[in-house]
Amino acid sequence: MSTAVLSQDTRAVGRGRPGVRWTLTKGPSLGLGIGMIWFSLLVLIPLAAIVATAGEGGWSGYVDTLKNPQSWAAIKLTVGQSLVVTAINVVMGTLIAWVLVRDRFWGKRLLDLLIDIPFAMPTVVAGLVLLGLYGPKSPLGINVSNTRNSVTLALAFVTLPFIVRTVQPVLAELEGDVEEAAASLGATRTTILRRIVLPSIIPAIAAGAALSFARAISEYGSLVLLSGSLPFRTEAVSVRVLTFIEGGDRTSAAALATIMLGVALLVIVALDVLQRRMARRG
Amino acid sequence: MIQRNRLIALTAAAAAVPAILSGCAASSGSSSDKDQLSIVGFSVLKNANEPVISAFQKTDAGKNVSFTTSYGASGDQSRAVAGGLHADEVHLSLTPDVQSLVDAGLVDKNWDQNATHGILTDSEVVFLVRKGNPLGIKSWDDLVKPGVKIITPNPSSSGSAKWNILAAWAHAANAPGGSDATAKDFVTKLLHNAVALPGSGSDALASFLAGNGDVLLAYENDSIEAKAAGDDVDYIVPDDTLLIENPAAITTDAKPAAQDFLDFQLSKAGQTLYAQSGFRPVISGVQTDVKGANDPSNPYPAIKTQYTIDKDFGGWSKANTEFFDDKTGIITKIISGLNIGS
Amino acid sequence: MVELSLPAKWAVRLLAIGYVFFLVGWPVITLTQRTFSDGLASFNAALSDPDVTHALLVTVEISIWAVIINTVFGVGMALLLVRYQFPGKRVLSALIDLPMSVSPVVIGLALMLVYSGRYGWFGPTLESHGLVVIFNSPGMIMATCFVALPLVVREVVPVLEEVGDDQEQAARSLGANAVQVLRRITLPAIKWAVVYGVVLSLARSLGEFGALKIVSGNLTGQTQTAPLVVEQKYNNFAQNEAYAVAFILVAISVLCILVVSLLRPQESTS
Numbered sequence: 061m062s063t064a065v066l067s068q069d070t071r072a073v074g075r076g077r078p079g080v081r082w083t084l085t086k087g088p089s090l091g092l093g094i095g096m097i098w099f100s101l102l103v104l105i106p107l108a109a110i111v112a113t114a115g116e117g118g119w120s121g122y123v124d125t126l127k128n129p130q131s132w133a134a135i136k137l138t139v140g141q142s143l144v145v146t147a148i149n150v151v152m153g154t155l156i157a158w159v160l161v162r163d164r165f166w167g168k169r170l171l172d173l174l175i176d177i178p179f180a181m182p183t184v185v186a187g188l189v190l191l192g193l194y195g196p197k198s199p200l201g202i203n204v205s206n207t208r209n210s211v212t213l214a215l216a217f218v219t220l221p222f223i224v225r226t227v228q229p230v231l232a233e234l235e236g237d238v239e240e241a242a243a244s245l246g247a248t249r250t251t252i253l254r255r256i257v258l259p260s261i262i263p264a265i266a267a268g269a270a271l272s273f274a275r276a277i278s279e280y281g282s283l284v285l286l287s288g289s290l291p292f293r294t295e296a297v298s299v300r301v302l303t304f305i306e307g308g309d310r311t312s313a314a315a316l317a318t319i320m321l322g323v324a325l326l327v328i329v330a331l332d333v334l335q336r337r338m339a340r341r342g
Numbered sequence: 343m344i345q346r347n348r349l350i351a352l353t354a355a356a357a358a359v360p361a362i363l364s365g366c367a368a369s370s371g372s373s374s375d376k377d378q379l380s381i382v383g384f385s386v387l388k389n390a391n392e393p394v395i396s397a398f399q400k401t402d403a404g405k406n407v408s409f410t411t412s413y414g415a416s417g418d419q420s421r422a423v424a425g426g427l428h429a430d431e432v433h434l435s436l437t438p439d440v441q442s443l444v445d446a447g448l449v450d451k452n453w454d455q456n457a458t459h460g461i462l463t464d465s466e467v468v469f470l471v472r473k474g475n476p477l478g479i480k481s482w483d484d485l486v487k488p489g490v491k492i493i494t495p496n497p498s499s500s501g502s503a504k505w506n507i508l509a510a511w512a513h514a515a516n517a518p519g520g521s522d523a524t525a526k527d528f529v530t531k532l533l534h535n536a537v538a539l540p541g542s543g544s545d546a547l548a549s550f551l552a553g554n555g556d557v558l559l560a561y562e563n564d565s566i567e568a569k570a571a572g573d574d575v576d577y578i579v580p581d582d583t584l585l586i587e588n589p590a591a592i593t594t595d596a597k598p599a600a601q602d603f604l605d606f607q608l609s610k611a612g613q614t615l616y617a618q619s620g621f622r623p624v625i626s627g628v629q630t631d632v633k634g635a636n637d638p639s640n641p642y643p644a645i646k647t648q649y650t651i652d653k654d655f656g657g658w659s660k661a662n663t664e665f666f667d668d669k670t671g672i673i674t675k676i677i678s679g680l681n682i683g684s
Numbered sequence: 685m686v687e688l689s690l691p692a693k694w695a696v697r698l699l700a701i702g703y704v705f706f707l708v709g710w711p712v713i714t715l716t717q718r719t720f721s722d723g724l725a726s727f728n729a730a731l732s733d734p735d736v737t738h739a740l741l742v743t744v745e746i747s748i749w750a751v752i753i754n755t756v757f758g759v760g761m762a763l764l765l766v767r768y769q770f771p772g773k774r775v776l777s778a779l780i781d782l783p784m785s786v787s788p789v790v791i792g793l794a795l796m797l798v799y800s801g802r803y804g805w806f807g808p809t810l811e812s813h814g815l816v817v818i819f820n821s822p823g824m825i826m827a828t829c830f831v832a833l834p835l836v837v838r839e840v841v842p843v844l845e846e847v848g849d850d851q852e853q854a855a856r857s858l859g860a861n862a863v864q865v866l867r868r869i870t871l872p873a874i875k876w877a878v879v880y881g882v883v884l885s886l887a888r889s890l891g892e893f894g895a896l897k898i899v900s901g902n903l904t905g906q907t908q909t910a911p912l913v914v915e916q917k918y919n920n921f922a923q924n925e926a927y928a929v930a931f932i933l934v935a936i937s938v939l940c941i942l943v944v945s946l947l948r949p950q951e952s953t954s
Binding site: 081082083084085087088091092095098099101102103104105106107109110113152155156158159162163165167169171172173174175176177178179180181182183184185186188189190192193213216217220221225226228229230232233234236239240243249252253256257260261263264267268270271273274275277278279280281297298301302305310313314317320321324325328329332 | 685686687688689693696697699700701703704707708709710711712714715718753757760761763764767768769770774777778779780781782783784785786787788789790791793794795797798805806826829830833834835838839841842843845846847862876877880883884887888890891892893894910911914915918926927930933934936937938941942945
């Protein structure tokens with residue numbers, strides 16, 4: 061399709077150097093406007109309602125929520141485990157995407173099919189099945205129920221598809237010529253992987269990692285059954301929020317939810333910044 | 343090229359599906375000369391209500407009545423109705439969930455001025471154990487022995503879990519030499535033995551059935567249903583326990599047929615059907631065999647020492663605030679002081 | 685294309701397969717076993733229950749609408765984010781991922797706070813004009829869109845960036861207008877990213893549980909979705925029927941992925 065020179069340019073444009081970015085003309089402006097209206101109605105306004113409800117308690121509301129040892133333990137557990145699982149996914153997700161795109165073996169299609177299943181399985185069922193396999197009646201004798209590892213397991217399950225599916229299309233899009241050119245110039249496999257393939261998929265990995273983290277901190281259904289929701293030990297933030305709502309304390313529930321929104325934004329932005337830095341360096 | 347055409351065909355088919363489906367999946371569609379009653383109830387009522395609804399529809403009052411139903415955790419259902427979910431009758435796990443609807447102006451404040459004080463079904467707090475009761479659990483005191491693994495839903499996030507904890511409290515407070523201090527001690531020991539505090543009664547049952555724990559603090563009606571469904575469990579009714587009372591109320595803008603339905607539910611016919619689903623009747627004179635009960639021909643033996651919220655706790659409003667207020671509640675403080683392991 | 689050394693290739697292969705097997709494969713096998721543990725009895729019982737079939741239809745309908753909306757939004761946003769410059773772009777990009785981080789309980793609460801017919805910010809006004817959002821299809825579609833919002837965008841953006849815009853520039857310099865460039869160059873280039881995004885969105889929409897629990901009202905035979913009927917069956921001691929419905933949901937997703945995978949030209953590795 062394109063010569064080696066052109067594809068090199070493509071890669072250069074793709075890797076953080078903006079190339080040409082158009083300013084908005086009428087058509088795209090309208091599109092942006094409509095998109096923003098929908099986004100506001102769906103996301104921004106409802107989330108603003110949460111922040112507003114939290115605001116009814118003032119700053120002291122937030123401070124009290126953070127000072128509450130049980131809530132703080134829940135935040136630590138949820139965020140900590142989500143980071144761990146995201147790190148696992150960065151490695152395993154990339155590996156799996158590699159195998160799906162560049163490897164060939166009998167049964168590969170089956171592997172491909174399995175990846176999206178965590179999405180499709182209602183979390184309540186996922187929890188039940190994982191509890192059966194990795195709980196007290198585990199056929200393998202592995203019982204993680206009611207421990208912190210159960211949280212890791214549940215989160216790993218629900219976030220599996222993310223990095224795999226964001227990296228897969230990018231890997232598939234990569235053309236081999238730059239790699240072959242490098243190989244013919246004497247670069248080792250590791251060098252090629254590190255300096256050519258990896259930088260191309262870093263944006264995809266970062267995008268998937270942000271989604272994976274976001275999904276992990278919001279997980280509820282599969283977690284509650286497996287983890288046992290023991291206060292201070294295996295209680296996730298989503299359970300704490302429900303506790304506040306059940307107790308009629310919407311303000312604290314909203315405060316906790318707002319804190320988690322802040323954490324999510326922080327990580328998303330951090331990943332974005334990290335990704336730009338790494339892409340520029342490559 | 344071929345792939346693209348296939349894609350287009352698929353997309354067109356996919357886009358056509360909603361059009362077809364919205365024909366099939368049309369909701370409500372009530373015919374004009376039929377009354378439609380909307381019942382909002384707590385989870386396990388689904389099985390119990392089906393025969394009651396069918397039987398009501400065979401009576402004169404129920405002949406032209408159709409039903410829409412919604413079942414879920416009691417607190418969720420209460421909040422849904424407060425948020426606008428249309429209901430003619432609500433049948434919930436505990437009175438505070440109905441009280442919040444009174445506060446929201448959706449239920450008349452005299453809702454409980456009837457013969458049964460607003461209660462529609464009863465049950466008891468019991469112990470669900472593995473088949474054969476291998477640990478020989480008999481009483482509340484057996485539960486706090488070291489090494490006994492308990493599961494109970496978390497009373498902070500599950501309204502219906504409050505029955506369990508209050509039953510334990512009542513046991514300790516009413517024991518010889520018992521007081522608030524000893525009760526607090528007892529509940530603390532009990533919660534220390536908990537290996538899981540799931541968010542709802544149903545989750546707790548699922549966790550127990552998956553093999554966690556030795557004892558589940560459960561409701562008699564759930565236990566009877568579990569046994570009837572063939573699960574490998576037994577239930578122990580302790581000598582002293584708390585009466586679980588599930589209230590039902592008609593909403594302020596309910597159709598008149600709703601009152602007819604409630605009357606039927608409270609009648610001998612209705613209560614017999616509920617009894618067969620594991621609930622203790624709230625009227626006298628109901629006799630029936632109950633599949634799944636410890637003794638099907640005598641399914642609801644009298645409790646030697648029966649605690650009730652009104653008698654032993656001064657009513658739900660007082661109990662709810664005193665024990666479960668999310669900042670100052672006695673139980674809330676015990677749980678936040680648990681700090682197990684970590 | 686760089687090839688891994690043979691031992692490395694096998695190591696990676698086994699690691700990937702093993703991980704996916706123990707995490708997903710075995711649970712799926714277990715689900716299948718539990719569904720068919722008494723032959724086809726539970727399966728048939730589930731499918732002959734009108735509440736179940738209605739719930740499946742509702743789920744599919746809601747999901748398809750949500751996927752269509754999300755795909756249009758997703759592709760549009762991706763194009764805007766990658767190819768255009770405007771103030772607030774990076775903020776918007778970060779905000780698009782945010783919905784996925786919101787726990788279902790909070791999503792339900794947020795939507796109720798705004799659209800509830802009794803105490804919402806907009807709810808009462810909307811309902812007085814006949815638009816009922818909560819406990820009705822629009823609210824359910826919104827909740828489903830919410831949970832799957834970033835999926836199409838995040839599939840398309842990295843591919844758009846990777847593909848680069850030199851072809852588009854070339855086309856423009858040859859006189860093509862924006863629509864032609866879009867239709868003939870950009871969209872075909874991101875075709876498979878969009879398809880992946882659609883499949884992911886569909887799977888996520890089919891499986892949504894927590895937020896819909898709050899926003900749908902769980903009305904049996906009306907707004908109850910398949911995941912909700914699964915929970916109801918399980919809580920009412922019809923476990924195998926619950927698994928049967930879950931199995932059907934998973935099967936629908938698997939079918940979609942299978943179709944995509946069959947349509948896609950096989951990646952050549954050498």
